[in-house]
Amino acid sequence: DQQVKQNSPSLSVQEGRISILNCDYTNSMFDYFLWYKKYPAEGPTFLISISSIKDKNEDGRFTVFLNKSAKHLSLHIVPSQPGDSAVYFCAARIEKLTFGTGTRLTIIP
């Protein structure tokens, strides 16, 4: 039972444009959401998070949006840079973090 879903396995975006990564969840009890970025041969690194009581959180080029009624989370990266090419995982928490399957983002120079 996949409670956190990232339906797009891959995404390609032109450098300088906006990258939008999506994540859907099924459990309305999740109270905290996070995004992690993973380069090959490295562990995931924390990017940004949002509490369920908020609908938006910004950190530099990264913004996370939460739509609780739709059970939908998105990560916006603007402007996209070549170094953003990586696999992005969303995660949701009740007592523990449940991760999605990841989206491979490729930034085209």
Added chain:
Amino acid sequence: KAGVTQTPRYLIKTRGQQVTLSCSPISGHRSVSWYQQTPGQGLQFLFEYFSETQRNKGNFPGRFSGRQFSNSRSEMNVSTLELGDSALYLCASSLAAQGAGNTIYFGEGSWLTVV
């Protein structure tokens, strides 16, 4: 400040053998969690330890076990290895237990190949 350290980074084992992976958390962190990553499956939660006690366990068979020591270092063990156990095993640490709202920080992982 040193990050999460996992050893060994790479290892190859034969079916039926057992393996032990080690994780040293960030200094001061008391929670250690283990995840398995396989292609197309994302990060699957194995278990979490906090203050030497297992707090949560994922849906893995009993062949997967772990423990945490008084210095917060953790080990996970997989017995009777199967080909499907080939994966990247990630350890993550946090100040308090995952349910307390802390961000978890990952190590670089241990790549296990079962042949």
